[in-house]
Amino acid sequence: MKSLQMMFAAHPQANAHTDGLAEAVSHIALCAQVCTSCADACLAEPTVDELIQCIRLNLDCADVCATTSRVLARQTGTDPSLTRELLAVCATACRVCAEECERHAAMHEHCRICAEHCRRCVEVCERAMVNAEVFV
Secondary structure, three states, X not given: OHHHHHHHHHOOOOOOOHHHHHHHXXXXXXXXXXXXXXXXXXXXXXXXXXXHHHHHHHHHHHHHHHHHHHHHHOOOOOOHHHHHHHHHHXXXXXXXXXXXXXXXXXXXXXXXXXXXXXXXXXXXXXXXXXXXXXXX
């Protein structure tokens, strides 16, 4: 994350909230990776047929998080309303994914980890929605 903070701080349009933006982008991008890894782990489980919905929601969440983190990383010409909408969709995807992973968490450690990370990502997205205006 330090490299991302340095990159954001070096941007000509950096402001006092650059560290908060870098933190949000890093956490959301990591959530995409965690969800992708959880989907892969689900595919390796002997009960994969019971995890189809979990895999689907992991992959949906990963795609939404990856897109959100890429758009948030662009600081030039940012539209606060688009930023807020993306963060809202990201929070929803993470919430839905967390709920599904929690259903399997007692049996699969990867689902417990994913659910926990998705819950934190919901908090990050909600906090970033409040700050969308100051990130620009």
